[in-house]
Amino acid sequence: MDKISISVRKIVEYAYRSGHLDITYRSTTRALEGIDVHKKLQGLEGQGYEKEYYLSFIVPYKEIQFEITGRADGVFTLDGLHYIDEIKSTTLSPEDIGDGGMVHWGQAYLYAYMFLCLNDFDEMGIRLRYYNVETKETTVLTQTKGKIELEQIAVEILDKYHDWARLLIQSDLLFVDSAKVLDFPYSTYRKGQRKMAVSVYETIKKKKRIFLQAPTGIGKTISTLYPALKLMGQDEVEKIYYLTARSSAKEVAFDTMRIITDKGVRVKSVLITAKEKICFMEECQCHKDYCQYAENYFDKINGALFDAIQNYDLFSRDIIENIARKHQVCPFELTLEISLYSDVTICDYNYFYDPRVSLRRGFGEESVKTVVLVDEAHNLPDRAREMYSADLVRSEFLEVSRPLKDSWKKVYKSIRGINKILLELSKEVDTDGTTVIELPESLPHKLRTMTNVLDEWLGKNKGNKHHKEVLDLYFRAW
Ligand code: SF4
Structure with missing residues (x-):
C-alpha cells in the first residue's frame, strides 16, 4: 500500500x-x-x-x-x-x-x-x-x-x-526511480570539483555544516547540487534550498537543474521570482477589489497546483506565469505553493531567512530533511542585518500624515505622535556627525499603537488614494 x-x-x-x-x-x-x-x-x-x-x-x-x-x-x-x-x-x-x-x-x-x-x-x-x-x-x-x-x-x-x-506519491516514485540513474551530468570533473562534491556529500550525510571556498569557474553550483540530489535519491534529503543574492546565480542554478532534468531525472525545481517582478498588475495590491488574481484565489489554487505538479518538473517564471494565467491565480502565490511541493527551490536569501516572508510556512509541522546551499555566504551578515533592522525617517511620517489631517484625524494624530518623538531625538543629534542615542522607551509602544491604528484604517480603506503610502509607512514602522 x-x-x-x-x-x-x-x-x-x-x-x-x-x-x-x-x-x-x-x-x-x-x-x-x-x-x-x-x-x-x-x-x-x-x-x-x-x-x-x-x-x-x-x-x-x-x-x-x-x-x-x-x-x-x-x-x-x-x-x-x-x-x-x-x-x-x-x-x-x-x-x-x-x-x-x-x-x-x-x-x-x-x-x-x-x-x-x-x-x-x-x-x-x-x-x-x-x-x-x-x-x-x-x-x-x-x-x-x-x-x-x-x-x-x-x-x-x-x-x-x-x-x-x-499525484504526490506518483511524482515521488518517478523521482526515486529516475534518481537511481543520476550521475554527474558532465563527462569529466574539473580540477578540484570531485573533491568538492565528495566533501558536500559526506557533510550532508553526517548532518554537519561545510564552508567552501573555491575559485571561479570550478563549477560550484553543480558540485553542491549534485551530491545533495544524490542523497535525495537515497531518501537522506527531502528538500533542497539553493539561496543566492544574484539573479544571474539563480539562473545558473536553474540551468543546472535543467541539465539534470534533461538527463531523465524527474526532480521538481522552482525558481522564485520577486513578487514585484512577477505580479500581473501594475502594483502589488493583493485584494479582490483591485486584483482579479486575488479574487476567489483559494477556490482556484488547488486546480492550478494540480495542473502544475502533474504536467511540469521545471518551474521557470514563464511556466508559472502560463499556469497562473490559465487558472486566473496570483503567480507569486502560486510560486510559493509550488515551492512547498518542489524538491529544489532556488531563491533569494530572504525567502528562507526573513521572518516576514512566508516561504517557510509549514516548517516545524512535519519533519522535513532539508539541505540549504548558500551561494556567496559572505553576503549573509549584511543581509541578515538588513532583514532584522529598521530605519525610521521623520519626513516620511510628515508626508504621509499631511493629506490625512482633515478626514482621518485618528490616523493623523497617531502618525504625528511618532513624528514628535523623532523630532525630540533629532535635537540630540550632532550636526557634524553620527550620534548614538538610546532608544526612547516609549517609541516601540507608540509604534505598535500607530501600526494598530493604521492596520484598522488600511482594512477599511482599500480603495483610498493614500492607501499605498500608508501601507509603506505601516511596513516601515512594523
Ligand atoms: S495578488 Fe498577485 S497578481 Fe494580484 S496584485 Fe498581488 S502579487 Fe499582483
Missing part, C-alpha cells in the same frame, strides 16, 4: 480552503501575532489543560495509507467529556465569525477524530476560540460530536485530498 505523511493543517486546508486572497499586510503580521495569542490563551487555562498536544494517526483510505500528524492547541476534560481546543487569531467581529469557518472546524474535527480513535472514546467535545487582536475579545464556539459523525468528516477530508495525494 502506498503511504503519505501529511499534517492536519495541510490536509484540512487543502480540503476546505476557499475565498479571496488578502495579503496586503495582515497575513505577515498576523502570523507572528498568532503565536502570541496561542501562548496567551493557553496560559489562561488551569491545571489539566494539555497544550500543544501531539497526535499521530495512521488511517488507510482507498489504496493509500495516510499518516496524519499535528499538534492540537490544547486538550482538556470538562464534566467527563474530553475536548479538543483550537485557537485562532482574527480581526473579525463575532457577527462576521458566525459559526466559524470549515477550515478551522475541519482541523478541530480531525484532531478530535484522531484523539477519539486513539483513546477508544464514543464522543468528543470541540472548542474553537477566536481571539480578536484588535478588540482583545474572545469568541468561543463549542460543539459535541459522536464517533460516526467525526468519522464521516474524516472520510470527507481524505476523499477531497485523495487524488492530490495520489
